[in-house]
Amino acid sequence: xFPKKTYMERRWKLKVQFDSGIILFLGNEESPMNYxxxxxxxxxxxxxxxxxxxxxxALAAVIDIDNNKxxxxxxxxxxxxxxxxxxxxxxxxxxxxxxxxxxxSLPELSxxxxxxxxxxxxxxxxxxxxxxLSQLLDCDxxxxxxxxxxxxxxxxxxxREQKTDEEVLQIETAVDLTAQMHIAAMEMLEPxxxxxxxxxxxxxxxxxxxxxxxxxxxxxxxxxxxxxxYHGNQMKEGDILxxxxxxxxxxxxxxxxxxxxxxxxxxxxxxxxxYQIVLEANKTGIKASKPGITYKEVHLQAARVxxxxxxxxxxxxxxxxxxxxxxxxxxxxxHGLGHMMGLDVHDMEGxxxxxxxYDEDTQRSDQFGLAxxxxxxxxxxxxxxxxxxxxYFIPELIDRWKEDGKHEAFINxxxxxxxxxxxxxxxxxxxLITEKKxxxxxxxIPKEVDEVERICQGE
Amino acid sequence: xFPKKTYMERRWKLKVQFDSGIILFLGNEESPMNYxxxxxxxxxxxxxxxxxxxxxxALAAVIDIDNNKxxxxxxxxxxxxxxxxxxxxxxxxxxxxxxxxxxxSLPELSxxxxxxxxxxxxxxxxxxxxxxLSQLLDCDxxxxxxxxxxxxxxxxxxxREQKTDEEVLQIETAVDLTAQMHIAAMEMLEPxxxxxxxxxxxxxxxxxxxxxxxxxxxxxxxxxxxxxxYHGNQMKEGDILxxxxxxxxxxxxxxxxxxxxxxxxxxxxxxxxxYQIVLEANKTGIKASKPGITYKEVHLQAARVxxxxxxxxxxxxxxxxxxxxxxxxxxxxxHGLGHMMGLDVHDMEGxxxxxxxYDEDTQRSDQFGLAxxxxxxxxxxxxxxxxxxxxYFIPELIDRWKEDGKHEAFINxxxxxxxxxxxxxxxxxxxLITEKKxxxxxxxIPKEVDEVERICQGE
Numbered sequence: 001x002f003p004k005k006t007y008m009e010r011r012w013k014l015k016v017q018f019d020s021g022i023i024l025f026l027g028n029e030e031s032p033m034n035y036x037x038x039x040x041x042x043x044x045x046x047x048x049x050x051x052x053x054x055x056x057x058a059l060a061a062v063i064d065i066d067n068n069k070x071x072x073x074x075x076x077x078x079x080x081x082x083x084x085x086x087x088x089x090x091x092x093x094x095x096x097x098x099x100x101x102x103x104x105s106l107p108e109l110s111x112x113x114x115x116x117x118x119x120x121x122x123x124x125x126x127x128x129x130x131x132x133l134s135q136l137l138d139c140d141x142x143x144x145x146x147x148x149x150x151x152x153x154x155x156x157x158x159x160r161e162q163k164t165d166e167e168v169l170q171i172e173t174a175v176d177l178t179a180q181m182h183i184a185a186m187e188m189l190e191p192x193x194x195x196x197x198x199x200x201x202x203x204x205x206x207x208x209x210x211x212x213x214x215x216x217x218x219x220x221x222x223x224x225x226x227x228x229x230y231h232g233n234q235m236k237e238g239d240i241l242x243x244x245x246x247x248x249x250x251x252x253x254x255x256x257x258x259x260x261x262x263x264x265x266x267x268x269x270x271x272x273x274x275y276q277i278v279l280e281a282n283k284t285g286i287k288a289s290k291p292g293i294t295y296k297e298v299h300l301q302a303a304r305v306x307x308x309x310x311x312x313x314x315x316x317x318x319x320x321x322x323x324x325x326x327x328x329x330x331x332x333x334x335h336g337l338g339h340m341m342g343l344d345v346h347d348m349e350g351x352x353x354x355x356x357x358y359d360e361d362t363q364r365s366d367q368f369g370l371a372x373x374x375x376x377x378x379x380x381x382x383x384x385x386x387x388x389x390x391x392y393f394i395p396e397l398i399d400r401w402k403e404d405g406k407h408e409a410f411i412n413x414x415x416x417x418x419x420x421x422x423x424x425x426x427x428x429x430x431x432l433i434t435e436k437k438x439x440x441x442x443x444x445i446p447k448e449v450d451e452v453e454r455i456c457q458g459e
Numbered sequence: 460x461f462p463k464k465t466y467m468e469r470r471w472k473l474k475v476q477f478d479s480g481i482i483l484f485l486g487n488e489e490s491p492m493n494y495x496x497x498x499x500x501x502x503x504x505x506x507x508x509x510x511x512x513x514x515x516x517a518l519a520a521v522i523d524i525d526n527n528k529x530x531x532x533x534x535x536x537x538x539x540x541x542x543x544x545x546x547x548x549x550x551x552x553x554x555x556x557x558x559x560x561x562x563x564s565l566p567e568l569s570x571x572x573x574x575x576x577x578x579x580x581x582x583x584x585x586x587x588x589x590x591x592l593s594q595l596l597d598c599d600x601x602x603x604x605x606x607x608x609x610x611x612x613x614x615x616x617x618x619r620e621q622k623t624d625e626e627v628l629q630i631e632t633a634v635d636l637t638a639q640m641h642i643a644a645m646e647m648l649e650p651x652x653x654x655x656x657x658x659x660x661x662x663x664x665x666x667x668x669x670x671x672x673x674x675x676x677x678x679x680x681x682x683x684x685x686x687x688x689y690h691g692n693q694m695k696e697g698d699i700l701x702x703x704x705x706x707x708x709x710x711x712x713x714x715x716x717x718x719x720x721x722x723x724x725x726x727x728x729x730x731x732x733x734y735q736i737v738l739e740a741n742k743t744g745i746k747a748s749k750p751g752i753t754y755k756e757v758h759l760q761a762a763r764v765x766x767x768x769x770x771x772x773x774x775x776x777x778x779x780x781x782x783x784x785x786x787x788x789x790x791x792x793x794h795g796l797g798h799m800m801g802l803d804v805h806d807m808e809g810x811x812x813x814x815x816x817y818d819e820d821t822q823r824s825d826q827f828g829l830a831x832x833x834x835x836x837x838x839x840x841x842x843x844x845x846x847x848x849x850x851y852f853i854p855e856l857i858d859r860w861k862e863d864g865k866h867e868a869f870i871n872x873x874x875x876x877x878x879x880x881x882x883x884x885x886x887x888x889x890x891l892i893t894e895k896k897x898x899x900x901x902x903x904i905p906k907e908v909d910e911v912e913r914i915c916q917g918e
Contacts, residue, residue, distance in 0.1 A: 031490055033502045034802075035809030036584045038674050040499040043492045082855045083793060086684035125495045127586025131600050141590050141600060196669040204663015210655040210691065215497050225545035232669065334542060343493075350494030396541045 001053045008099040017155045018065045021118030027059035046343035053098045071102040073109045120149035125350045153351045162382030170253035175442025177247040178255030186455045196231040206247040214254035215345045218244035223424030224392040239263040254345040258428035265456040277309030281389035282427040289438045296376040299337035302389045318410045328410035330369025338386035339374035379433045388428030393419045460512045467558040476614045477524045480577030486518035505802035512557045530561040532568045579608035584809045621841030629712035634901025636706040637714030645914045655690040665706040673713035674804045676704035682883030683851040698722040713804040717887030724915040736768030740848035741886040748897045755835040758796035761848045777869045787869035789828025797845035798833035847887030852878045
């Protein structure tokens with residue numbers, strides 16, 4: 001845990017934004033896999049972690065604004081718990097560690113919540129939370145989502161989006177462990193291996209460091225499938241593999257890195273060409289990210305680099321400013337350049353993507369590609385975000401656009417046909433926006449062509 | 460998947476037990492970790508796997524008894540899905556693979572379910588399922604659990620409890636992979652290592668084989684804590700570690716093995732004494748398991764072996780028949796000897812433990828220790844179960860019993876005091892009840908003292 005005063009300060013900064021009512025936080029419960037008692041590895045809710053730090057199931061907490069009180073609700077262990085789970089500190093002791101004076105039994109929460117007062121709570125993403133809230137607030141499950149507090153969402157986003165030094169340190173340890181995973185993967189891959197063999201061994205590195213993966217790994221020679229969680233392909237000579245994966249720090253901050261790896265240790269000429277364009281877009285995106293610029297503009301700068309590179313290869317054509325403005329490049333780069341990262345790999349996505357990534361000045365586009373950009377608004381110091389351009393050749397999408405004659409002025413479909421077996425390339429780093437510029441977080445992870453090839457070849 | 464006819468037969472055997480109404484199965488949804496789109500690795504519901512085989516989220520299925528129809532409900536993929544998730548067969552094709560002729564869109568399920576007819580469904584264990592069912596059946600979430608069909612539960616238990624050859628084969632591949640994990644752990648452990656280092660590397664073996672752990676690993680030098688999922692201890696010379704872990708087969712059948720490992724490669728004299736008693740109880744339990752005997756009686760036979768061994772060491776005393784009948788041995792062996800195993804590691808536990816483990820002839824005891832026995836009823840050919848006796852010295856339990864003077868006639872508390880730092884030993888195998896006897900499933904996993912020591916010492 002962070003020192004007690006971190007949590008006290010976070011709650012204080014939240015509290016001062018409210019004049020009255022109750023702020024309610026539900027921690028997560030265990031998450032059943034195939035029956036109640038066979039659970040996935042427990043993951044505390046990130047908002048609960050942020051304000052209350054306690055990393056265990058079956059807790060709730062309130063800030064009673066009117067009476068200026070903070071209370072943790074939970075259960076003390078009995079002898080039966082000790083036999084099965086071992087001795088544990090009391091709830092009172094746990095509360096003390098995070099600067100909370102009052103601890104009560106969880107069943108008391110329902111009585112405490114006087115529904116005649118305003119109760120602010122955050123959106124939920126688990127069914128059991130919905131049911132619990134509907135019971136606590138005496139409302140229909142369908143109303144639970146609807147009644148989440150926009151004021152609280154905005155306040156929490158305002159606090160969590162600017163990372164403190166101690167948070168950045170956590171993220172850097174997550175990225176460092178992620179780096180180990182990525183380097184191990186580069187060393188491991190060879191033709192004949194199945195994706196799951198390498199991916200499983202790589203994820204084992206996170207587990208063996210008392211960590212866990214921060215999101216389901218994308219680890220595929222079919223990189224053109226953007227969120228491919230199938231790991232059953234056998235790798236062949238000449239394949240390139242997209243490894244988009246990350247680990248969590250001790251306090252559950254995320255790392256999120258992508259590297260594209262030549263399975264046989266060397267890129268082909270064509271792969272190298274595409275790779276270099278993506279690398280250039282990655283570096284351009286990183287360099288452009290600093291306080292004052294919107295991330296939408298950074299995204300478009302990276303998109304222009306991609307369009308220019310593809311024009312040089314004869315895949316795009318015409319006026320590229322216009323092409324990018326019209327979204328023609330999105331045939332090859334159909335996703336956003338990046339997202340906030342913190343306690344969640346897509347930080348605070350559970351609170352609503354648009355609260356996190358957009359504001360009055362920057363609205364989300366509805367253009368294919370740009371519409372998928374999770375973060376569009378102006379960057380500020382303390383933001384941590386990913387920069388992850390990619391180029392993909394998605395046969396189904398190419399066929400559809402070609403058939404529709406979409407953006408024919410900008411896309412040379414005849415040439416594109418030749419690349420339909422290419423797959424995809426993505427390169428992603430995690431950066432911190434500093435006072436004037438930005439810096440890449442964590443230890444360097446090879447991304448230059450010759451560096452990557454050297455490691456893949458075991459040099 | 461199994462051949463189409465396996466699923467058709469299973470459904471047929473279910474169907475013939477019903478005269479009218481609708482049997483409804485909900486598959487599992489993705490399970491959110493820290494926000495909706497960041498999910499744990501998908502685990503299909505075991506009953507859905509058993510009858511319908513399809514291993515993906517957002518499916519439902521019905522058997523309409525009155526109209527003799529089977530229908531799968533789900534969604535077909537659109538272009539957006541293909542971009543993000545890759546090309547996939549249609550729902551119709553998937554239905555065909557399991558011998559189902561009709562496939563419909565999931566939103567149609569609600570209209571299909573005519574609530575004036577009897578709708579049989581199984582108990583749920585995930586909040587989102589409760590909400591989904593309450594919407595489908597137009598009832599309060601609190602009623603969902605209450606209205607689950609006992610007739611359906613009993614019918615499903617009756618089918619799933621007797622494993623076919625093709626299921627046993629699956630279980631054996633799970634146990635074989637589990638064996639690899641256990642042997643690797645024995646080879647790996649050494650003083651100075653942290654539990655998570657070895658446990659993570661061991662779990663990586665399951666992942667790298669395209670498998671997953673079948674339940675949260677227990678991997679602890681504090682073996683006296685029965686369900687210890689904390690892996691933060693540093694192992695010391697002289698420690699013994701309980702490794703209770705398992706992998707799943709391709710079709711999600713479980714393995715579940717326990718071995719107790721001397722961290723420094725050799726048991727001390729005292730450890731060897733206790734280990735030998737547990738090993739003897741394990742072998743006795745296995746040998747006694749055969750058609751016709753109740754597993755409660757097998758449990759008690761193993762308990763008697765434990766009591767006898769402890770008497771020889773001076774820890775118990777008096778008439779042991781009486782001691783075991785009164786549950787005095789449960790101070791050292793406070794859990795049940797084993798449980799059914801199949802698609803769930805505690806097979807069908809989600810349907811209700813007593814439906815699976817007990818019947819009219821064998822009721823669950825309320826005596827401490829015996830009350831925790833998950834399987835008590837008469838064994839039949841085709842049952843797959845675990846045999847997992849243990850001896851533990853749980854300081855808090857010992858103090859409590861001693862203070863209360865509990866079972867003083869049978870327990871020598873003065874001697875027990877000397878063992879309070881001992882920890883625990885458990886040895887577990889998975890067995891199949893055959894026509895006349897039983898056999899241990901999977902490849903042999905060392906459990907004799909000298910075998911275990913040899914592997915630990917890298918010989």
